[in-house]
Structure formats: C-alpha cells, structure tokens
Amino acid sequence: MSVFDHIIKKNSNASRKNRRSWSSRAGQHSRLCLRYASRNEYMQMNNSMNMVNNSVLETDLALLRRNAESIVRAIPAGTKLLPVLKCDAYGLGAAEIARVLEPLEAVAGFAVAHVSEGLALRNAGITKDILVMSSALPWQLSAAVEANLTLACGRAGFASELQAAAEAAGKPAAIHIKIDTGLHRIGFAPEELGGLLEELKNAPSLRVTGTFSHFSDTSDAALCAREYAVYLRALDALRAAGIEPGLRHVACSAASEQYPEYCLDAVRVGRRLFMDAPTAPRGDILEVSTWRSFVTMVHPRRAGEQIGYGGAVTLAHDALIATVGVGYGDGLNPALASAKAPVLIGGKRCTLLACCMDQCLIDVTGTDCRPGDEVVFFGYDRFGNCLPSQEVALLIGGDEGCGLTAALSPRVVRAYSS
Template structure:
C-alpha cells in the first residue's frame, strides 16, 4: 500500500481526545440506547481502522460500514466486534460476508433467500438485520411487506432476526413533518410485530441529526456518523451540542513568487493580478481532495490570516494570494481545515464554498494525504501516531 513519507508536508491530523468528547455527547443524548459507530467511507475520511480502534477504547463495540470490503478490511486489521454492512449487497458477496462474520442488512425477499442459502444446515442461526423503507426512497422493504417476508422459512431455520432498522431522510431539516411520519410508520410496524409476539433485540433508526433532535427515534441502538467527527447539518436553532471537529488538514508554502498587474495564475488564466502580488504555491490539489470548485472561492490560513485561493486549483497544487501578509516564507504552515491563531476554517466552510455538505469534504480527503493521530489523554496531546 502507498505510504507517504514522514517529511511530506501535507497531512490530516485527527484529535482522538476530541473524538472522545463527541462520543460523550452521543452517549448523553442516546440515553439507554447502545451505539453503533458509522465508520464507512474510511470513517468519513478519518481512517477506518484507527478510528474504529479508538472507538473500541471508548467502549464502543458495534460498527457500521457500507460495503463488504470495508468490513473485511476491518477484520483483516484484527477488529473482532460486530460489523454491520449497511449498504447494498449482491448475493455473490454473501459467502465472503459470512466467512468474515459480518452482519448483513437485508432489504428484499430474494436477498433473504439467497443469504439463507449460504448458511450451512446445522449451524447456529446467523444474525441479520432487516431494513424497512419508511420514506427514504432508497433501500428497504415496504413496511406492509414485512410480515410476509418474516414468514419465509429462512427465519425458522438458518437466520436470526437480530435487528430491524429504517433510515431517516430529513432529520436535519427544520421541518419535522416527514421525520415524524417516518417514525410513526416505523413504530406501527414494530407494534404489529410485537402483537405477533416477535421481539427484536436491536431496533434502530437514528442517525446523528435524529440523535440530537428526535428522542423518539433512539430505540435500542443509534447509528451516529458525522457527529462523531465533530459536525452536523442542523440549523443553529435546534440547540445542537457543541461538537468538536476532530480533523485538521494542513500543508505548507512550497514556493513563493511575485507577479505584476496583468499577469495571471494557473490554468485558463482565471485570476489576473490587479496589483503587484505575492503568490504562494501549496502542494495540495484536487487529487488530494482539495476540490477544483474552490478555485478563486476558497480560503486558507497562512500567518494567522484567512487568504484567498487564486486561479484554478490544479491536480497537485493550489495558489494563494499572500500579498497582504508580511513575512510569509517557504515552509510556513498553511491550514486548509483547522485553526491558526484566532482564525478557523471548518469542513462546513469548505462545504459552503463548494455547495456541498461537510460529509463530502471529509470523505474526499485523498489517499495521498497521510493521517496522523493525536492519542486520547496523552500529556498535552503531543504524541503523534502515523497511519
């Protein structure tokens, strides 16, 4: 696997003490519910194995991934806890899924039958979760089809219904109507199952926004993702907890040069200087996840000031106008996400500049960017582990 050298100036450092604080917020809000930490997509860009291990140290022992391969990667790194594969799967993946003791989320009758066929007769029933679609319009059995699905012989022989879940599509919206209707559909499905005498150990609906806003969504398990990493997409009025972004993304000034009025920077000359200018070149580009949409829109922190990206972001380099800061030198730190002095840039800022959500900003941080981990509770947080 590709390993960037230690001297590489670009890195993402992940503060595991901040992760622990965010977990404490989850626990306080989730009350009696157990926590399944969502670590799909490389733990939203933070490094799935290291984040999962850090969460184990915080007594979290259930993890959610999107794909079978993500689950297998966690198993290969020695993680033995429960891993739920929450995304779409195809029957061709089921033997690998079983071989690695992953737990599938099944969402259609034919998948239930195909999965049951993988379980050797005589072995103890294999735990599965079923997903119902209460209004996400994505994966899930329509609630009215669930009773018939549960009649399948698979649930009397090879499979054990460990979990029932749904996913909320609009829990971060100020308008509560759709979420309340999803939760009402979920609850009435559960009521019908209870009336038939069925008890399901793990019932889950809540993502981060629902954990913060909808106590009725907590059930026996919650599935936080983005709030572990220090973000949410709720409006200010919702009284969301004070989450702490855990990732700092930095690079350095690799080169400096001066240009005169009329001279341009980068591809297609989208920035033309209107004054004598000093331009810093940063060794970071869209191949590292610094999106091209930030061309002439983004800002970075250098010398404690927020300074504009000028010209097109290139594959491996980005230019910044440092004219207004005295004394910038080659090698100076440049912060893409994080704090410098009294200034701060968050993934939410980058998201607003490129019209997306913090999730996408974090997930996009590329494999060329080494992740470094500041351990939880180390003295002054100084020790740094390389990924």
C-alpha cells in the same frame, strides 16, 4: 509519550511492522509542536523527520473520545452508539477510529456501507458487532458469514440467499431488517413484509438482531414524524408475526441532534463524531481532524495578470501568490477555488484562487509568507486557530464537512495524535 505518538502511513502493501517503524521516526511531530513552534523550529522539525509527504490529515484521537462521550451525555440515557465508519471512517481511517471507540461501554458496535469494509475492520482486530448497511450481493455472503458480520436485510430473496450461505458455513447469521420509510434506497415498506416473513419461516439459521430505517430529510420535522410512524407500523407487523425487532435504530447524526424522541435503542453517528452540525452548531462537538500542507513557492504578481489554467483568475490588484503542493489529485475540490475558500497561513485567513491536479494557488497578500510555511485547508493551525470543515463545505453547497474528508486521496498521509 508524545501527543503525536502514532503517525501511520496508509499503505495497503505495507506490513503493520513497517507502518510502526515509520511511525516511530515521526513520533516527535506532535500536535502541540505543530500549533506553537516558531517558523524556524517548525521547518527544522520537518527536516529532521524526513517529511516527504506533501500533506497530512491529522486526527486527534483524544478529541474523538471526547466527542463520543459528549454525545453519550446528550442523547437519552440507555441509548447506545453505533459509530458509522463507512468510506474508511469518512476518510479518517476506520481501523484507527474503531480501535479508539471499541472499548467504550456505550458503543454497541459499528456500521459500514459494504462487506469489504466490515472485513477490513475484522482484519484490524475489531470484535464488536459490525452492521453492513447496504444490500450485500450473493457472492459476498459467504465471507460475511465467516467474519460474523451483521447484514442489512432489505430486499426480496435476500433472506433465502443468506440462509443458504449460513447453512453452507454451518453457523448462524445475523440480520437487521431495513424498513423503507421514504428514502426509497433499500428496505421493505410495511405492506411488503409478508414476503420476508415467509422467507424467514424457511431460514432457521438467521437471527433477527435489529430493525432500522433512515430518514429522507432530517430538516423537515413533519416528514420525519410521518416516516417514523411508518417505521412503527413495520415494528408492529413484525411483532404480530412473532418476530422481535431487536436493536431499534433510525436516527443518524442529524436526527440524533434534533429529535431525541427518535434515538430509541441506538443512534448511528458518523459526522457527529468528527465535526459539529453544519448549519446549527451546538458547540459540544469539536473538529477532530486537520488537513495541512506547505507552501512551496511565493511570487509577486501584477494587477491584470491571470493565474491558473485558462486564466482562472484575473488579479484586480498587485498580489503575493503562494503555490502549495496540493491539488484535486489529493482531494481538494476545484469548486473551493471558484468559491474563494479560506485557508489558514501564518495565523491568518488567506484566499484559495486556483486549483490544479497537484498544486494550488493562494493569495497571501499582506503576509510574510515563505516556502515551507504551514497551510491548513480545514482544522487547526499552529497558532490555535480553527477553520471548521463544515464552514468550508457550505461554500460549495456541501451539507457536511465529512464530504471533504471522504474525498481525500491516498496521497494524503493519515496521521493520529493522542
């Protein structure tokens, strides 16, 4: 079996059968070939495959599994994983990611942001628990109950609304109570739980299966300790009222890396599954995704010439400029051009100069760059080099590389290797 045995074009209008047909035609486009083929072999391979897409986000599912297993070894024994697959798994493709992770014993279930995301996972065949972390709206509850989604209960009146939906469906509904410890997004402060407790007395169809919170700033250890104390007070209040908190979880990716004492019954890991910590890499998590495109034109320019809209850059020296068929319409942040972000071409770091909607311009001076050459915006090139997404994100003030992957548009084909 090829190490690139599944390439799936994201197309909501295409049937699964059609996606598999497209996949089989591209099955020889292996990660190993991408990394180590000669330039001629690489171009011949793309020609034979009918590569019509300008760029690909490739996710290595074997590395994903490795990262999950590494996290399990690093967190306290008995703590479960709750992979966060919101925003289509940060742009990587939630269904494919969930299918890889669901068989792992350490995975207790999955977390998403919205009901629609939970329904998409159910439609993809995912059967483990799915927690919707945002506050669902009344008209979304019927579908959520029918799909056996677990809903965050974090506002007054929600339990009563969900009870009505569950009663109408003739089946129970599960909730995780959200505690607001300082982020002030959704949730109950401990002193606000009285109203919820009254609602729950009149909600026989609801089952409390978890209680959770989210730290407002994991870089501040003292603040996290204060917020954790608030969470513990809320647990005490629930128990005093005869309600067991169920699955306790407060730690996100960053908290799970920094504070093992807060890992509790489960940790919600999103970014940590896909890339290392942004400012203090631990080395135990590998980049799982690569965004690649191709050079479409190479042209020499003279010192003093301006390139890009509005003369974005005035060249300080004679330069060789590569045009690449990717722009902000694909999700390439124009701020990366202002930051002179690196990209990988021909095994070397080159500089991004200007970004348009559909194309960008890169300084490839000193290389033998040619049309058709691979361009890597983050991830691995065919020479085995890695440009971490975290490094790229930090150039524009982003705190995590998942902000780059989540911004990629549907025009970037998603592909998977194993």
